[in-house]
Amino acid sequence: MSMIAAFYSGKSILITGATGFMGKVLMEKLFRTSPDLKVIYILVRPKAGQTTQQRVFQILNSKLFEKVKEICPNVHEKIRAIYADLNQNDFAISKEDMQELLSCTNIVFHCAATVRFDDHLRHAVQLNVTATQQLLLMASQMPKLEAFIHISTAFSNCNLTHIDEVIYPCSVEPKKIIDSMEWLDDAIIDEITPKLIGDRPNIYTYTKALGEMVVQQESENLNIAIIRPSIVGATWQEPFPGWVDNLNGPSGLIIAAGKGFLRSIRATPMAVADLIPVDTVVNLTLAVGWYTAVHRPKSTLIYHCTSGNLNPCNWREMGFQVLATFEKVPFERAFRRPNADFTTNTITSQYWNAVSHRAPAIIYDFYLRLTGRKPRMTKVMNRLLKTVSMLEYFVNRSWEWSTYNTEMLMSELSPEDQRVFNFDVRQLNWLEYIENYVLGVKKYLLKEDMAGIPEAKQHLKRLRNIHYLFNTALLLIAWRLLIARSQMARNVWFFIVSFCYKFLSYFRASSTLKV
Ligand SMILES: CCCCCCCCCCCCCCCCCCCCCCCCCC(=O)SCCNC(=O)CCNC(=O)[C@H](O)C(C)(C)COP(=O)(O)OP(=O)(O)OC[C@H]1O[C@@H](n2cnc3c(N)ncnc32)[C@H](O)[C@@H]1OP(=O)(O)O
Ligand SMILES: NC(=O)C1=CN([C@@H]2O[C@H](COP(=O)(O)OP(=O)(O)OC[C@H]3O[C@@H](n4cnc5c(N)ncnc54)[C@H](OP(=O)(O)O)[C@@H]3O)[C@@H](O)[C@H]2O)C=CC1
Known part of the structure; x- marks a missing residue:
């Protein structure tokens, strides 16, 4: 019997960000391994014309939850969707809901964040820092709380090359930043943003670092742990390989390369591609929840959920395997043949951007105009190049994350838990994983049918x-x-x-x- 699965039985669990990529996989695993948990509270906002209930309904009816519905047929009754907007005071949660949350919650998993690299500082601070502070305040009023697990990112200190499992302070106190966001106007915020983020590449990594500081400052009275995953990719094994549902990280670029839009990217081929499957992150998260609640470590432990130091794969190997998979299972209606390559310096990169990206887009738009249609390819290409330029920082460097706490935790697990909540990336076969990832992008993101392969x-x-x-x-x-x-x-x-x-x-x- 898995001790971790048994631990979550009968528990009331609060998840923020449950409608996101990681949150869905976390919920799925919890229901699959601990079907007799009491309830999962999820904080959801209405979005894209859907009410909170409709959003939950859609998630439960997705392919990801097929196995869960067999194991736990009353899963609908065990999810309590609470209307909440993390951008607002008290998250706009009703008094009754708040009362229930405060009095019943045993474990909190805080996954919600804005992961956009170019968000406005005010918004990113609100979500990644202020909301974390408010949630911690709520947690401090939960009498039954056993553990609070905060999901950060391995890149919160990406300005360093060797990163230990400690919190590195930012130059300005998070409280001061939060206060200043209240009275500074947008123009001044825009002006000071580059100075604040310093040598970090974007607002996202900076605000996630501030979020960690907030967690540290509030950790005295709470039983907290922080998880820092690197680049989170499609599922490795569970509930089935290759599941992915958003464009973040490599997924969008896999589509762009497979459809023939992306022909070159400035990358360091031998730099480590520190990808980590989302189910691995979720397994570690659940193991950390159990360990933090049961063993109550004296200080806040930080767990790096990375692959580079245990089972490294570089961008060259990854790129080759992505292209090899396109040969076997091409994407439908490609713009050009998938034939992407890495460039290693800015001049060649600019040359290929002009020749392989902008020129074909202009020619295609000319053709669209000639045939009486609206030109659109230049716009698509400009957005793609903007995205690529934002991701380039992460494909031209390698980082070293120490993983003592993660390895310690692995040794604390029983053989059964090591199997059910496997987060040992040494067992990962990259070639197989990447092939399944590309297949998953085709099936679950592009919704393409395998029967269309001959036509493709x-x-x-x-x-x-x-x-x-x-x-x-x-x-x-x-x-x-x-x-x-x-x-x-x-x-x-x-x-x-x-x-x-x-x-x-x-x-x-x-x-x-x-x-
Ligand atoms: C020699 C060998 C051979 C070699 C062969 C070569 C083979 C080549 C094979 C290729 C694969 C291998 C290489 C892999 C490299 C991976 C790098 C990964 C680094 C990840 C680091 C992550 C580290 C941190 C991890 C974390 O801790 S957190 C999670 C990470 N967070 C993010 O990844 C958010 C990023 N995104 C944004 O920050 C916003 O997206 C924003 C970009 C500002 C746009 O923003 P904007 O333009 O305003 O608008 P959008 O609405 O967002 O999008 C506008 C339009 O772009 C689309 N689109 C959005 N996204 C992406 C995306 N990714 N990729 C592509 N398209 C995207 C969207 O579909 C929309 O298209 P449309 O609908 O217009 O047609
Ligand atoms: N994906 C990755 O590569 C990595 C992610 N991480 C971290 O993992 C965590 C989860 O990331 P991931 O699942 O990929 O991100 P997603 O963008 O997929 O999910 C973000 C979640 O936060 C919720 N959220 C955002 N704004 C609000 C709001 N105002 N009110 C209520 N909920 C809100 C979203 O809800 P909604 O659906 O309504 O938008 C969504 O559920 C984050 O903390 C991220 O920093 C760390 C390393 C890498």
Whole structure:
């Protein structure tokens, strides 16, 4: 019997960010391994015209929850969706709901965050710092609380190259930042943002670091742990391989490369691609919840959930495997053949951006205009290049995260728990994982049917022929222009033509003699 699964039985668990990528997998695993847990409270806001109930209904009816519904048929009754907006005071939770949350919750998993790299500082502080502070305040009023698990990111200190399982202070106290957001206007915030984030690449990593400081400051009275995952990718094993449902991290770029939009990216091929499957993160999170509640460590422990130091894979290996999978299972209706490559310096990167990204987009838009349609490819390409430029920081560096706490926890688990809540990335076969990841992107993100593969292959063949035809035509036009303008080119041309003529004449003469 798994001790961790038994621990969550009968518990009331509060999850923020349950509608997000990680939150859904966390909920799924909890229901699958501890079907007799008491209730999961999730803080949900209405979104995209859907009420909170409709959102929960949609999640439970997704493929991700198919196994859960077999194991725990009354799962609907065990989820309590609480209307909440983490941007508002007291999260806009009703008094009755708040009362229930405060009096019943045993464990809190705080996953909600804004993960956009370019969010406005005011909004990112509100969600990643102030909301964390408010949630901790709520937690301090929960008499039955056993553990509070905060999800941060391994990149909260990405300005360092070696990162220990400690909290590194930021130059300005989070409380001062929170206060200043109340009275500074947007223009001043925009001005001071680069100074505040310093040598971090974006607002996201900075506000996540501030969030950790807040957790540390409030940790005296609470039983808290922090988890720092690196780049979270599709599921490795559970509930099935390859599940992914958003474009963050590599997923969006896999689509862009598979559809032929992305042809080159500035990356350091030998840098470590520190990906971590989402189910691995969730297994560690649940194990940490159990350990923190049962063993009550004296200080706040930080757990790095990374792969690079135990089972490294570099961007080159990952890129090769992504491209190899496209050969076997191409995406439908590609814009160009998937043929992406890494460039290693800014000049070649700019050259390929012009030649392989912007030029084809302009030509395609010209074609759309000619055929009476609205041009759109340049816009798509500009957004893609903006995204790529924001991700480039993470594919041109390697980090070292120490993992003593994570390894200590692994050794504390029973063999059964090590199996059920496996977070040992040494067992991960990267080639298999990446292949399943690409397949998952095709099936669950693009919603493409496997039956369409022959047609997709045909389409790629057509694109290849168009490519050859286009290049030949381009070469002929360039040559023709050159001949018209340069005497030297004309001489070379006459030399080649006369050489070919002589060669053919000789060949014909010698074959006539033989006869
Ligand atoms: C030699 C060998 C051969 C080699 C072969 C080469 C093979 C090549 C194979 C390729 C694969 C291998 C390489 C993998 C590299 C992976 C790098 C990963 C680094 C991740 C680091 C993460 C570290 C930290 C982890 C964390 O701790 S947290 C989680 C990370 N957080 C994020 O990843 C949020 C990022 N995103 C944003 O920050 C916003 O998205 C924003 C970007 C501002 C846009 O923002 P904006 O333009 O305003 O608008 P959107 O609405 O957002 O999007 C606008 C439009 O772009 C689309 N789109 C949104 N996203 C993405 C995305 N990713 N990728 C692509 N498209 C995206 C969206 O579909 C929409 O398209 P549309 O609908 O217009 O057609
Ligand atoms: N994905 C990754 O690569 C990594 C993620 N992390 C961390 O993991 C955690 C989860 O990330 P992930 O699941 O990928 O992120 P998602 O963007 O998929 O999910 C974010 C969640 O936060 C919720 N949320 C955002 N704003 C509000 C709000 N105002 N009120 C209520 N809820 C809100 C979202 O709700 P809604 O659905 O309504 O928008 C969603 O449920 C985050 O803390 C992130 O920093 C760490 C390392 C890597």
